[in-house]
Amino acid sequence: MSGQLRGYPRPDGRKGIRNVVAVAYLVECAHHVGREIVAEFRGEAVHLIGFPGCFPNIYAQDMMEKLATHPNVGAVLLLSLGCESFNKYQLSEVVAASGRPVHTLTIQNDGGTRRTIEQGRAWVEEQLVALRRAETVPMALDELVIGTVCGGSDGTSGITGNPAVGRAFDMLVEAGATCIFEETGELIGCEDIMADRAATPELAAELRASVAKAATYYATLGYGSFAPGNADGGLSTIEEKSMGAYAKSGSSQISGIIKPGTLPPKGGLYLMDVVPDGEVRFGFPNISDNAEIVEMMASGCHMTLFVTGRGSVVGSALSPVVKVCANPDTYRKLEDDMDVDAGRILEGRASLDDVGAEILGLIEAVASGEETKSEQLGHREFILTYKSFEPAGPACLPSRG
């Protein structure tokens, strides 16, 4: 199977499955200019990302640096108002050091809205001409980094879509690929069974600690990671939702815990600890599903498998999102938005292994350039907000120790 994939080679040794011009606004005040620049290139690989805040934040800086140097990104246009706190100089240096073309426009110095838009469009057009000529090289399955999230979960998610993704993850890990699952707030109640799969006893303790941190964090906020739609779909408690979400991780050994933006070692299964460290600041850990997808991308995910029961329709900027629909009724209602009909399992029309193999085949097709449903529909959601993390301890990545 591997060897048929093709990727865009990057100087850091990674390969991209897309070749995107990223247009990044560095404060909300530059958002409109960014939107207008990107609007000129509808249907082309020009995607808008950004950070809305005017206050400095180490996490947001790191996320933007990781996203701007994501293997799917071929060139970067930075949009500054001029007086915001974001360190555009450092971001520009990081992108330049990665070997990518980078250009910064500062609205206050570049003639205001209209002239900045004109200059931005001209620069992007030049980059597109160059990126269209870019050549691809063979890429192996073990070079892929695949993330998984779930959103709009219901009582079917944990029975069909999530365990089917778990089967695909098992096959990917077996083939040497790197897989990341997440949302410790949706693993509350699974800490013991998850710890049993840790590569070392020290990592097991860290896995338990990460879930305990999430439970404390959400208890302080007063709400669990549980939306009213989850209850309409038959889920009653956070631990019930957790058991279903946990199934996405499959059954491989867990090789480590990473924080958002950490690039995991090559190969293996990793838990992303998305809940901030320290006292509760800045509100909910991830305010909506796309915040999770953005963190997956910052840790190098080429694409994200998104399991939904109620029916999320989102995609993402920079990286394809493969939507695995757990509920057959939802699939019939939202077929245009769904890549995989995992609800067939519930109706006896397919086994978990069938759907797991279908997901793996789709990953290979999408990595080879096939567009997902959300890409075809032009979904390019992106959201990045404030967070704060401490560096992970040495027990979190035993293979690096």
Add this chain to the structure above:
Amino acid sequence: MTDLRLLLLSPADNVFVLREAVGEGETLVIDDRAVTLPHRLDRGHKIARRAIAPGEKILKYGAPIGSATAPIAVGEHVHIHNIKSDYTATHVIERKQEEPAQ
């Protein structure tokens, strides 16, 4: 025998999961016993496999997913009205009249 519309995820479980929606007044068979549903239930909702006492753990996937807050009879709908999380409370919003449950 037990109704094919009821999915048992683990032998240890005290709840079934509905494979498909079951309408008001329809009958489900649990261990050769017929139970009539007082209201429609959607796919993915849970039904008690046996009588459950208040405070007893609800088991799904063979794992505890919360505790009963009221006595639950065989065949009864098991949801937020009769079970609670052992971690964080579940938040729901009251549905508006014009937006029917799906």
